Amino acid sequence: MIINIAVIKGDGIGPEIIDGAIDVLKKVEEYYGHRFLFKEVLAGGSAIDVTGEPLPKETIQVCKECDAVLLGAVGGPKWDHLSGELRPEKALLSLREELGLYANLRPAVLYESLKGASPLRDELLSNGIDICVVRELTGGIYFGEKGRNQKGKLGEAAYDVEIYSVGEVERIAKVAFEIAAKRKGKVTSIDKANVLESSRLWRSVVTNVAKQYVDIELEHMYVDNAAMQLIRDPNQFDVIVTSNMFGDILSDEASMITGSIGMLPSASLGYGSKGMYEPIHGSAPDISGKNIANPIATILSAAMMLRHSFKLEEEANSIEKAVEAVLREGYRTADITSAGMKLVGTKEMTKLIINKLGVMS
Ligand SMILES: NC(=O)C1=CN([C@@H]2O[C@H](COP(=O)(O)OP(=O)(O)OC[C@H]3O[C@@H](n4cnc5c(N)ncnc54)[C@H](O)[C@@H]3O)[C@@H](O)[C@H]2O)C=CC1
Ligand SMILES: CC(C)CC(=O)C(=O)O
Numbered sequence: 001m002i003i004n005i006a007v008i009k010g011d012g013i014g015p016e017i018i019d020g021a022i023d024v025l026k027k028v029e030e031y032y033g034h035r036f037l038f039k040e041v042l043a044g045g046s047a048i049d050v051t052g053e054p055l056p057k058e059t060i061q062v063c064k065e066c067d068a069v070l071l072g073a074v075g076g077p078k079w080d081h082l083s084g085e086l087r088p089e090k091a092l093l094s095l096r097e098e099l100g101l102y103a104n105l106r107p108a109v110l111y112e113s114l115k116g117a118s119p120l121r122d123e124l125l126s127n128g129i130d131i132c133v134v135r136e137l138t139g140g141i142y143f144g145e146k147g148r149n150q151k152g153k154l155g156e157a158a159y160d161v162e163i164y165s166v167g168e169v170e171r172i173a174k175v176a177f178e179i180a181a182k183r184k185g186k187v188t189s190i191d192k193a194n195v196l197e198s199s200r201l202w203r204s205v206v207t208n209v210a211k212q213y214v215d216i217e218l219e220h221m222y223v224d225n226a227a228m229q230l231i232r233d234p235n236q237f238d239v240i241v242t243s244n245m246f247g248d249i250l251s252d253e254a255s256m257i258t259g260s261i262g263m264l265p266s267a268s269l270g271y272g273s274k275g276m277y278e279p280i281h282g283s284a285p286d287i288s289g290k291n292i293a294n295p296i297a298t299i300l301s302a303a304m305m306l307r308h309s310f311k312l313e314e315e316a317n318s319i320e321k322a323v324e325a326v327l328r329e330g331y332r333t334a335d336i337t338s339a340g341m342k343l344v345g346t347k348e349m350t351k352l353i354i355n356k357l358g359v360m361s
């Protein structure tokens, strides 16, 4: 059976990290006898440069036709002067919406051998960190009405509307409860219900959905407290469910306590098996083209693709075990290195992981 994968390399470090993930997938293909067909399409800044638009129609069509999408990252200073609708980031938002990918899973796991890369004290890490952030991905303030050139209290004003409907909150809450049922059985719903009406609706809907999951513990937490609690005692969290913007911000924070933003993968899912898989970080223009970016978040995103879209659990596990083994042997990219470790570049890290595949399965 041929599995079709749309590939969007994107901008900045996007091409370097995607090339690494594709090499890993090619090794999986060879080792397990699968057939992956990679179809490269443009989105983001690189698409603007070639076609004048961030998300060409052809890209949307190919992504819809394929079984999954693998994406690097989009954006960079070169395109920062463009208006909102024409920016590279708009491609990503539109693609998530076009493909109906409303649930973004961002697992933040601390690898035993990476404790030294976490900025937290050892005593806070003794029980490890294993949090699954479930971020709502096609609603909220990133998709609400926006406006510019308004007359404000003190001159020109702009606005972005945070809006959630019951159905949008219900479906993301269900995803979170289903995931928690297969983990430690706790959901922390994060909002700002002491201030925002949309958060009060969020909180009441999540509370209602919880009635269908009597074995799951539900806790509500305000987002400002949550940002603090993640640092104070990350082990208190199992599954976090939250809005688009809060999830975007809190998952970057969660990534750092597990060592680096270069470690966190993500899966964006909808109703079917199709998904989009991408690291949680951006295009990191400050380090692009230098062979120093950490490819692990993207490689682990490819593993999530094998698991969630193609049900290839053993293959996904073999990639995750290979990553773990390479880290255990002390190899580190610059973002996660510390004294006594073996510093390697993007390509070398990818090669080390590929060499472990098969050996580790
Ligand atoms: N999913 C996407 O395509 C996203 C795109 N962006 C875009 O990326 C551009 C840069 O945004 P920033 O705010 O700087 O966020 P960023 O995530 O690209 O970078 C933040 C910091 O983390 C470092 N970093 C990120 N990924 C890394 C990796 N794999 N290995 C080692 N270090 C890594 C960068 O060097 C930088 O110092 C912007 O244009 C932004 O809009 C930002 C977030 C997500
Ligand atoms: C549209 C993206 C740039 C938003 C983001 O930062 C993310 O999805 O992580």
Ligand SMILES: [Mg+2]
Residues within 6 Å of the ligand: 248, 249, 252, 280
């Ligand atoms: Mg982000």
